[in-house]
Amino acid sequence: MTAPAAASAPAPKPEILDAFTAAKGFMPVDEGLALYAAAVAAGSLGLPLLEVGTYCGRSTVLLADAARACGVTAITVDHHRGSEEQQPGWEYHDAEVVDPELGLMDTLPTFRRTLHRAGLEDHVIAVVGRSPQVAAVWGGQVGFVFVDGGHTDEHANADYEGWAPHLAQGGLLLIHDVFPDPVDEFTGQAPYRVYLRALASGAFTEVSATGSLRVLRRTGAGI
């Protein structure tokens, strides 16, 4: 079974789009709409939708609504301590998401508020942990993998290696922050290299590109 292409583009309801734009996070609306359409397409496989990189739940709102529409569940994985570039003193730091007692990043409370306000808590399983560790104990197949976690080569490759084997044939692999031109983004080109790696494996076929979001379909056996 193959997820249909996202061309027939289902769009989220205005209140869901409002919850998405109101949430802290790192995804513009055009990419969010592409993410949503791909999630609905993949949801027809009847398998969970998996996200690496919850942060404050901006993209998760769209995945949760797509999951609800398809009668499946969204799973979102994050250690909630932030990526390298989100630590104090770095470009993407937000002092509002620091635990005042520990002095460490903690995006989990903000994420929970985002989901609750959007009325989507029942459609998401939030896993707090390191992506490769979760992937290593993950038992089942998923119909959709959205990689939006750490931007180092180590993290981006580990996300791919951990989750791509769990992706069903015909399912969709999405990679965020793919910047073919090195001048475009401060966070580097590791996601771009993972995108090239996925295509080179022969296991994936490109479906679409929107901004820095790439949508690939699993069409082959090797990873």
Ligand code: SAH
């Ligand atoms: N999808 C979000 C943005 C994610 S930002 C949005 O739409 O706004 C990247 C997130 O990945 C951060 O919250 C960070 O804590 C998380 N992250 C980075 N490396 C990780 C790892 N190895 N395991 C789990 N989460 C990780």
Ligand code: MG
């Ligand atoms: Mg991103």
